[in-house]
Amino acid sequence: MRHALCVMSFAAACFVASTLRAQSPPVHLQTVTVDCWTNTPPKFCNNAALDPSEWDFSTINLNTPWSTTCTYTDPLPQASAVLAIQAIPWAQYCGDDFTTHASYATRLDGENGDIPAVASDDGFHCACDDIVGSFVNYTGKNYHPGDANTLDLFGDGNAAYSMRLYRVDLSILYTDAAPKYSVQVGFETPGTAPALFTKVTTSAPLTLQVPLGAVFTVGLQKTTALTLIPTPLNAIFGAGVSTVQPAVPLMPTATVMPVVQTLFADHSLVQVDNDDVSATKRFIAVHFGTTPITMTPVTSADDPQRQINVEVILPTDLGTSEHSFSDGSNDLDLDDYVSNVAHNTGIPPQYLKGQVHQEEYLGRYLVADNWRYEPVGSDLEDVSGGARRAYTDADFSPFRLDDAIGVTLHPGVQDELDPRNVFFLRRVDPATGSVVDRRISDADRGVTAREIWDDNDSVTGNGHIRMNFSLFASQAVLASINAPNSTVLDFVAQTPTASSSGLMQVMWDEAVDDDLWSGVTIPGSTNPVHEPKYVFDRRDYINIGGGSLQIGANKDVQDWRGGTVTKFPSLDAFEAAINLMMRYYNFKWHEGPVHYGDRVVTYSRSAGPAVPAVPFP
């Protein structure tokens, strides 16, 4: 018995190791003792010191054909699949000094053992401590888990003497027999292999959490006891009715909701894939909320439908850098800000962040008071000149310089007059009588577009920045500006309204559009307030309904040319629609063949939502 135990330990380990696979589902080991062989009383070697002395046995004469059968009920779950069975018949050959062993046959549920079992004498002739097991293997192909099974032992009668048969120990390797179904989600990041996650699913819907903007595939896989390897199942995918969260405040501290324009209003996911039967289906997350997706396998009627509830959540990060920006007093979470606007509009956040990048101006990529004055394209052609909105348009005239100074634009108040102070001008210093090249101050009056043009278009050094206004002007306009003694720009520069502001470089023309901005709510004021300064992306302004990001994104929505469709045949098709929408923000912006939409999409590649650590909570 000592030998047998030793051998059994080793053999069981090998047995398990050689049979187990790395893949799921897990393999279980169950030991079963089959013992129909008793001889009571007396027990063998009664009063002997060794444990085997307690074992019952049956004596079997080997010199005539013999058989013995034991039927037992297996303890495995009925829904199990047996992978392999190893039997150790414990026996003792009662031979003599010259006849040391006898072999016999075994059969488990009609399946013959791979080799004969052996009963050994070992020279002790059925002494008390000499019980030896041998190993016999079965595939278990006829086995009945959780039910009655029959073990037959038999001999042909050609051996001498007898043997004692004590019992048979079975080691059964099995798995849960029912196929396992699992959902695999793959998060796609351009340029890298998809990040894959798998979760076993049951008939109960499985929750999958994906970050807003995530491009991901879902698919159903099946793992059987035989293959042990998950196999994708071709299926019909159906996205059910979404539960979309209402528009959200742009920051945790915000108390006023801005007006929002929305794409894909009733869908938290947009399918970016065809409707063909397939192993996976690709989606992009466009709104916070939940969408059920059913997957109905077409492979077999036995393969059940499964459902996942895809919950779209706030991304932890967008891209790997530039997650915050400063408004001068506070560091603001850019990614959350962008994501909240993205949810409100349905524009995936990576594209909005890419657009913020595209609106970079003089390295002021992430500056709340990013600001640019347009002396020609806006002021000459539309605000002071052209339609003369500074004089004819009630949305513009309240901020007309210099009339508005002290009324709506107050010297010394941040963001009212002072944005223009980034520019230089040359004026006579009354104290010295000399022309001084200096920055504009809030105290200056009558600052003309000409003064700004002349001292900021192409002047370098001493803190000057070449604005290159002239490169944007048509040659006819430029000729009129450059003509000797030209008076074309001799108007007071309408810097508050002939300009673009904030992360999205929103023009005042856009800010006064009620569909794009509802203004800010100020204590004591019954009506929303529209003032240019509130377009800057400072926290205090965002809190009360200001900031450029939502306005600019609303403009994007207005420029959407994809209609009301909520399904695209491919991610490329979806992105082409996004690209076109973005292009309309600055339709003829070009750098060679690269236009505005191309550039936004390129920048979006660095702003994708971070892959969640635990998508299946």
Add this chain to the structure above:
Amino acid sequence: MKRWIAFHALLIMAASSALAASAESVVSRFFPPALTVDNLNKPVPIKSRHYTFVLGDLNHDGTQLICAVYWNERDGAVSVLSPVGDGSLIATVSPADMPGRSGKVQLLDFDNDGRPEIVVTMDQLRGPSAAWIYKWTGAALQLMGPTDPEGRDAYSSDLADPTFLDVDGSGSISVIDHSWGRGPCVQPCDEEQVFVQYRLFQLVNGNFKPSGDIDCFKQYLRGTGAPQAQTDSFSATDPAAPRQLVVVNGERDGSARASSARVVLNGQSVVGSSSFNQKVGVIRLPVALAANNTLTVTIDGKPGATVTVLLLPSK
């Protein structure tokens, strides 16, 4: 946001004649249905539906037709209508890509055949305007190019902020396109990075085809006071390549011509005042360029005269 109504009403009034008065009702009546809903299929408010138009003898048969451009503050369309009787719509196109906040339409005879072409310009809130040049076939509008390679239909134009010039004195009008973009700041970040491109398009078999990039394109206006030299500098990417200097005197219609002007290239006088008079429309001559060049133009004569200088690849 309501301003375009008043603005264009004024435009229309200014252009009105007895015929145009009825023409406006025709134009108004045929507002393109495609522009009455926005991109999300919401109705476009009446206040956002605009149009302007011109009348012209498109068929060169003495009959006036109406060329109208419509827009809804986002997209545009162009139509040719007949003012006869109650008026009728002859042809219309609503290009997939004709965005803009306001539209303009003008007639120009690009190919000098007596039948004017239709130029539609859509101003953009940001960046240069976009333009479309249509040939009127007598029954339909055809884009004469250049077409936008990324456009969504055959009416997508690739023209931005165009200038129309007779650069070879033939009476045929060429197009100079001006596109630009801005780039990230380059340290020490003391200059806004701007990419500017001027392209020349000329008619080939009735369509505008690229005729190369332009090294230099400058317009000069004679200001008040004594004549003054105006100097610009420019670089040439391939200075060894042969170039031609084109000097265009005044406007296409012969107005605003200078009686005398001088052009100096890299310190060398290339066009003297004796070459100029008010009958000279275009001067062309071969020149050599350096990598970095200086151009000086002095316009004499009456204020208001214009001179345009281009440096083009030699053909």
